Amino acid sequence: MGEKLEALAAFLPRLLDGVLVTLQLTLGGAVGAFVLAVGLGLLSRSGTAALRVLARVVVEFFRGTSLLVQLFWLFFVLPLLGVRLDPMTVGILALSLNFGAYGAEVVRGSIASVDRGQWEATHALGMSGVHRMRRIIFPQAWALMIPSLANLLIQLLKGTAVVSFITLSDLTFRVNQLRQSTGDTLFAFTVGLVVYFVLAYALTLGMNALEVRAKNTLGRGPSLREIWRPARPKIAEAGSGTP
Numbered sequence: 001m002g003e004k005l006e007a008l009a010a011f012l013p014r015l016l017d018g019v020l021v022t023l024q025l026t027l028g029g030a031v032g033a034f035v036l037a038v039g040l041g042l043l044s045r046s047g048t049a050a051l052r053v054l055a056r057v058v059v060e061f062f063r064g065t066s067l068l069v070q071l072f073w074l075f076f077v078l079p080l081l082g083v084r085l086d087p088m089t090v091g092i093l094a095l096s097l098n099f100g101a102y103g104a105e106v107v108r109g110s111i112a113s114v115d116r117g118q119w120e121a122t123h124a125l126g127m128s129g130v131h132r133m134r135r136i137i138f139p140q141a142w143a144l145m146i147p148s149l150a151n152l153l154i155q156l157l158k159g160t161a162v163v164s165f166i167t168l169s170d171l172t173f174r175v176n177q178l179r180q181s182t183g184d185t186l187f188a189f190t191v192g193l194v195v196y197f198v199l200a201y202a203l204t205l206g207m208n209a210l211e212v213r214a215k216n217t218l219g220r221g222p223s224l225r226e227i228w229r230p231a232r233p234k235i236a237e238a239g240s241g242t243p
Helices: 002-043 049-064 067-081 087-113 116-124 129-166 171-182 185-217 224-228
Strands: none
Touching (some): 002 171, 171 185
């Protein structure tokens, strides 16, 4: 075991490089997916039928096709059409398109779940569509959609493993290199499992904090400060007791 730990220590810089690539893909893909999800989710509720149909076609296409095939198409087919992107851009774009399509359904469903009374109140106040969505509807829908978006974010993190097929040296690629250098499959992939778990757990904590903040902004829960504040010891009041 000591030899394996020494090999891991020597390999650590390359492993950290793989972690960095995975984080870049995860964060870049998450930002792109969120922008796409919000855009398609709002378009799916548009008053214009053509926009609703367009949003539905895009969502169903990217949900109904494989992430790996989308990745290969962007990396191998686009150059044939005269468009050449670097591997990192291809990875982020593929993740954004695939998970953005799933996220669009989360956004659409969360907006639809906002209490009807809230919609009626905004109409009664004469708010414009943009003002109504920005100030009243979307903040409430945001608190509802965070748990589902958190699940998608973890799936996106795990989905980054496919980029090793397009020459990116991500965490999965580096773990496989560790397996080859140590000759121990069990050890190398156990290290990979642990690192992926740590990354996923950190993302989960961040999304949980975001959910707490969103609910507190709406007055539906405690603030982060109230949750993290250490409990104060109760001090017994001094005084004479009755016999």
